[in-house]
Amino acid sequence: MIAITLTTDFGNEDPYVGIMKGVILNTYPYAKLIEITNNIRPQDISQASFVLEQSFKFFPKGTVHLCVVDPGVGSGRKPIILQTENYLFVGPDNGVFTSVLNQEEFIKAVKIENTDYMLKEISNTFHGRDIFAPAAAFLAKGVDINDFGSEIQKEELVLSTENEVIKKEKSRIGQVKYIDRFGNLITNICADDLPEKLKGKVKGKGFRDLHTSYTTGKANELLAIKGSSNTLELSVNSGNAQKITNASVGDKVEVKF
Amino acid sequence: MIAITLTTDFGNEDPYVGIMKGVILNTYPYAKLIEITNNIRPQDISQASFVLEQSFKFFPKGTVHLCVVDPGVGSGRKPIILQTENYLFVGPDNGVFTSVLNQEEFIKAVKIENTDYMLKEISNTFHGRDIFAPAAAFLAKGVDINDFGSEIQKEELVLSTENEVIKKEKSRIGQVKYIDRFGNLITNICADDLPEKLKGKVKGKGFRDLHTSYTTGKANELLAIKGSSNTLELSVNSGNAQKITNASVGDKVEVKF
Amino acid sequence: MIAITLTTDFGNEDPYVGIMKGVILNTYPYAKLIEITNNIRPQDISQASFVLEQSFKFFPKGTVHLCVVDPGVGSGRKPIILQTENYLFVGPDNGVFTSVLNQEEFIKAVKIENTDYMLKEISNTFHGRDIFAPAAAFLAKGVDINDFGSEIQKEELVLSTENEVIKKEKSRIGQVKYIDRFGNLITNICADDLPEKLKGKVKGKGFRDLHTSYTTGKANELLAIKGSSNTLELSVNSGNAQKITNASVGDKVEVKF
Numbered sequence: 001m002i003a004i005t006l007t008t009d010f011g012n013e014d015p016y017v018g019i020m021k022g023v024i025l026n027t028y029p030y031a032k033l034i035e036i037t038n039n040i041r042p043q044d045i046s047q048a049s050f051v052l053e054q055s056f057k058f059f060p061k062g063t064v065h066l067c068v069v070d071p072g073v074g075s076g077r078k079p080i081i082l083q084t085e086n087y088l089f090v091g092p093d094n095g096v097f098t099s100v101l102n103q104e105e106f107i108k109a110v111k112i113e114n115t116d117y118m119l120k121e122i123s124n125t126f127h128g129r130d131i132f133a134p135a136a137a138f139l140a141k142g143v144d145i146n147d148f149g150s151e152i153q154k155e156e157l158v159l160s161t162e163n164e165v166i167k168k169e170k171s172r173i174g175q176v177k178y179i180d181r182f183g184n185l186i187t188n189i190c191a192d193d194l195p196e197k198l199k200g201k202v203k204g205k206g207f208r209d210l211h212t213s214y215t216t217g218k219a220n221e222l223l224a225i226k227g228s229s230n231t232l233e234l235s236v237n238s239g240n241a242q243k244i245t246n247a248s249v250g251d252k253v254e255v256k257f
Numbered sequence: 258m259i260a261i262t263l264t265t266d267f268g269n270e271d272p273y274v275g276i277m278k279g280v281i282l283n284t285y286p287y288a289k290l291i292e293i294t295n296n297i298r299p300q301d302i303s304q305a306s307f308v309l310e311q312s313f314k315f316f317p318k319g320t321v322h323l324c325v326v327d328p329g330v331g332s333g334r335k336p337i338i339l340q341t342e343n344y345l346f347v348g349p350d351n352g353v354f355t356s357v358l359n360q361e362e363f364i365k366a367v368k369i370e371n372t373d374y375m376l377k378e379i380s381n382t383f384h385g386r387d388i389f390a391p392a393a394a395f396l397a398k399g400v401d402i403n404d405f406g407s408e409i410q411k412e413e414l415v416l417s418t419e420n421e422v423i424k425k426e427k428s429r430i431g432q433v434k435y436i437d438r439f440g441n442l443i444t445n446i447c448a449d450d451l452p453e454k455l456k457g458k459v460k461g462k463g464f465r466d467l468h469t470s471y472t473t474g475k476a477n478e479l480l481a482i483k484g485s486s487n488t489l490e491l492s493v494n495s496g497n498a499q500k501i502t503n504a505s506v507g508d509k510v511e512v513k514f
Numbered sequence: 515m516i517a518i519t520l521t522t523d524f525g526n527e528d529p530y531v532g533i534m535k536g537v538i539l540n541t542y543p544y545a546k547l548i549e550i551t552n553n554i555r556p557q558d559i560s561q562a563s564f565v566l567e568q569s570f571k572f573f574p575k576g577t578v579h580l581c582v583v584d585p586g587v588g589s590g591r592k593p594i595i596l597q598t599e600n601y602l603f604v605g606p607d608n609g610v611f612t613s614v615l616n617q618e619e620f621i622k623a624v625k626i627e628n629t630d631y632m633l634k635e636i637s638n639t640f641h642g643r644d645i646f647a648p649a650a651a652f653l654a655k656g657v658d659i660n661d662f663g664s665e666i667q668k669e670e671l672v673l674s675t676e677n678e679v680i681k682k683e684k685s686r687i688g689q690v691k692y693i694d695r696f697g698n699l700i701t702n703i704c705a706d707d708l709p710e711k712l713k714g715k716v717k718g719k720g721f722r723d724l725h726t727s728y729t730t731g732k733a734n735e736l737l738a739i740k741g742s743s744n745t746l747e748l749s750v751n752s753g754n755a756q757k758i759t760n761a762s763v764g765d766k767v768e769v770k771f
Contacts, residue, residue: 003539005532011438012269012526015311018262018293022315025260025291029317033291034539034547036532042439043495054529058536058643060543071495074470124469126485129315181525182556212638213588228640238557238585268695269526272568275519275550279572282517282548286574290548299696300752328752331727381726383742386572 002140003032003059007052007067008128009040016126020068020133023119027137034059043071045096046249049160050178053099054229056087066136067091074124079112079131080152083145090136092127093152095160102162106154113149163250165189172255174232176202176247183240186233187253191226200224200255203245207234220244224255259397260289260316264309264324265385266297273383277325277390280376284394291316300328302353303506306417307435310356311486313344323393324348331381336369336388337409338402345402347393349384350409352417359419363411370406420507422446429512431489433459433504440497443490444510448483455514457481460502464491477501481512516654517546517573521566521581522642523554530640534582534647537633541651548573557585559610560763563674564692567613568743570601580650581605588638593626593645594666597659604650606641607666609674616676620668627663677764679703686769688746690716690761697754700747701767705740712771714738717759721748734758738769 004024010016017038024031036055040048048069056065070077070092082089082097084104089097090112112118112131117138119130135148165174165188174189185202196210207222217223217237222245227233232255234241241247261281267273274295281288293312297305305326313322327334327349339346339354341361346354347369369375369388374395376387392405422431422445431446442459453467464479467489474480474494479502484490489512491498498504518538524530531552538545550569554562562583570579584591584606596603596611598618603611604626626632626645631652633644649662679688679702688703699716710724721736731737731751736759741747746769748755755761 001543003543005536007532012292013294013296014437015293015308016437018264018291018308018312019315021291021293022262022312022317022320025289025320026315026317029258029260029289032539032543034532034535035526036529036535037527039527051529051532055532055536058533058540060536060540063536063539072472075472123483123485125471125482125490129485180528180530214639215586215589225639226637228637228643233639269549270551270553271694272550272565273694275521275548275565275569276572278548278550279519279569279574279577282546282577283572283574286515286517286546329729332729380740380742382728382739382747386742 001030001032003034003063004136004140005034005036005059005063005065006038007036007040007048007065008038009042009044009048009069010038010128012038016128019129023129023133024137027134028141031137031140040069043069045069045094046160047178048096049099052096053103056100057103061086064088064090064136064140066132067096068128068132069096070094070127073127078152079127080109081112081135081139081145081148082109083107088139088145090132090139093158095158098160098162101159108145109152109154109157110145111149111152114147117143117148163188170257174253176249176251176253179242179247179249183242184233184235185241185245185247186227187231189232189253189255190230191232192230194232194255195257198224198255198257200253202234202253203247203251205245258287258289260291260320261393261397262291262293262316262320262322263295264293264297264305264322265295266299266301266305266326267295267385269295273385276386280386280390281394284391285398288394288397297326300326302326302351303417304435305353306356309353310360313357314360316344318343321345321347321393321397323389324353325385325389326353327351327384330384335409336384337366338369338392338396338405339366340364340402345396347389347396350415352415355417355419358416365402366409366411366414367402368406368409371404374400374405420445427514431510433506433508433510436499436504436506440499441490441492442498442502442504443484444488446489446510446512447487448489449487451489451512452514455481455512457510457512459491459510460504460508462502515544515546517548517577518650518654519548519550519573519577519579520552521550521554521562521579522552523556523558523562523583524552524642526552530642533643537643537647538651541648542655545651545654554583557583559583559608560674561692562610563613566610567617570614571617573601575600578602578604578650578654580646581610582642582646583610584608584641587641592666593641594623595626595649595653595659595662596623597621602653602659604646604653607672609672612674612676615673622659623666623668623671624659625663625666628661631657631662677702684771688767690763690765690767693756693761693763697756698747698749699755699759699761700741701745703746703767703769704744705746706744708746708769709771712738712769714767714769716748716767717761717765719759
């Protein structure tokens with residue numbers, strides 16, 4: 001009973017996600033279908049990459065991670081299967097798996113070409129249904145990755161460029177990488193090597209010291225904390241850091257200590 | 258392991274969907290519960306009918322499709338089970354299965370009357386919990402459709418009237434049938450017999466030619482494409498066709514060629 | 515195949531729910547994961563308590579109900595397992611299980627302390643992942659509740675205070691307890707002992723008589739009905755009671771008869 005996870009921008013209102021689930025079950029009725037999220041912002045490859053990066057490694061080895069955020073559907077971008085040390089990934093070759101390859105050993109990638117493992121009619125607008133869902137189902141069912149198509153070298157894969165953190169002896173300059181529903185600003189600054197005593201700012205709003213719990217922050221004040229993935233996170237105790245800073249993904253975050 | 262799909266307007270915030278899942282599992286713990294969507298607009302039978310029409314046939318034969326969009330709950334409308342060539346449908350007899358009957362051979366319909374297959378107390382406000390969820394679970398468990406109640410003839414079923422497309426030799430006049438989260442305008446005009454060279458408009462906004470990929474469209478311009486169900490769809494490359502046309506479901510779409 | 519339900523405020527956009535599902539499956543691959551809802555308003559313990567109260571008892575005996583609405587994460591609040599006559603509950607000891615204890619016989623509670631049943635690294639911000647999800651998975655897998663930590667007496671548990679209804683011979687004064695996506699105002703006034711003839715008001719807006727179906731109400735008029743949990747509910751036929759009253763949770767509801 002292999003799990004197949006879904007990470008898409010198809011939303012939870014339209015028929016698209018239901019259709020993909022139907023296609024998967026029709027090929028492999030025992031699939032354990034797990035939604036990571038279908039609410040990636042439309043066509044936001046970088047958000048999908050972040051959500052996948054945060055979640056994929058908590059699933060059992062062998063899980064098939066299906067990720068369809070695919071603005072280039074119907075154009076030349078390749079549909080691929082990516083095999084890493086512990087998982088299989090299915091989706092478009094548009095950079096969405098960049099964050100995975102920063103964390104997992106690359107084993108192999110193939111271009112999905114074998115029409116035996118696709119729906120009979122291939123549309124130009126919904127490869128999630130016609131190509132990616134069937135591929136995930138056949139993989140979970142045990143079909144060998146080599147049967148799907150020709151190999152792609154790691155160097156040929158489309159990778160997104162990630163913003164680097166500027167690290168100096170007594171400072172860091174990074175970015176807001178993600179904002180969650182609580183309004184927490186998740187940054188790309190590693191918190192493992194930050195001291196407790198520090199000062200920082202984002203969008204002109206200051207924060208001071210590394211807290212160990214949301215509850216030690218003062219009302220309406222930015223609170224810095226080591227987030228659940230060990231990066232610096234800015235929050236407000238019983239509040240919303242996005243609202244009081246008006247920050248967006250990509251905004252600069254500075255820390256001095 | 259029979260799949261039971263859910264299509265409802267109960268949303269994903271309130272307890273209603275969880276309650277229905279609990280009722281189903283309590284009767285049939287092996288049920289494979291699959292959400293198509295619970296975010297049909299409150300009481301929008303026509304949206305539910307469209308979502309079901311698009312998705313039901315991708316599921317394995319024998320799947321039980323449970324659809325509860327039920328503004329008439331507690332009044333005289335009949336709770337029914339509908340059997341088609343390949344599937345079972347459970348829900349209120351209010352037209353929500355119209356689109357199914359346009360695609361699948363009708364085998365039988367029964368009115369759900371047998372209280373052995375209902376919860377003990379029947380409320381006037383939540384038949385999804387009291388009647389429909391138990392019926393779906395007992396069907397998946399193998400109870401014969403005839404045990405649920407008396408037969409209903411096809412002619413007695415409530416059917417919605419669908420808008421027709423006006424087809425002439427060199428033109429079509431149809432409607433916007435659905436607008437998805439990407440803002441794509443999905444029409445009821447079949448795209449299989451449209452030529453590549455065409456002109457059209459919706460809400461005064463023109464479009465030209467049938468494209469084969471979203472990516473060939475110009476920024477902020479309406480792009481016509483054969484959608485994933487072979488109907489004409491109006492989109493914007495990396496944009497939102499609903500926003501630039503301000504179109505609503507039901508708006509007229511004209512095509513000339 | 516034990517069901518594990520999820521009731522959280524983590525939303526359906528961020529990676530958090532997917533991560534918890536992954537952690538559960540990694541420990542117990544056979545878990546039947548059922549989302550009650552992940553859309554509790556951020557940190558709203560009282561809404562979570564209501565949703566749980568409405569839904570938990572419809573699930574099969576033995577179901578593990580995992581509820582993570584946890585504003586005090588990383589502070590002193592205890593992570594607990596609560597055993598009642600029919601179910602197991604896992605979550606923070608912050609009052610979220612108050613409504614459960616009003617309906618189910620208390621058997622035992624323990625503080626989750628045994629690190630064998632946690633992830634290796636425990637963050638200060640995401641005990642849903644590090645403590646609660648693993649506990650739910652190990653419980654479903656069959657680990658004895660006593661192995662998780664030391665016992666807590668019922669009297670030590672944090673309980674929320676619930677608003678009481680003022681009952682007189684010919685009147686009731688209660689509150690709006692919950693507002694659902696249809697705009698129905700669900701009150702805490704038991705409808706079992708209300709007569710059909712009655713008058714009432716909420717936010718200055720009157721209603722009259724207890725109806726038996728939504729469909730007997732007049733357009734734009736408040737309609738009183740016995741809701742699906744046998745409490746008084748205020749609705750509008752094909753409309754939205756919240757919109758026409760502008761009521762909020764906690765607003766006073768008066769009934770005379």
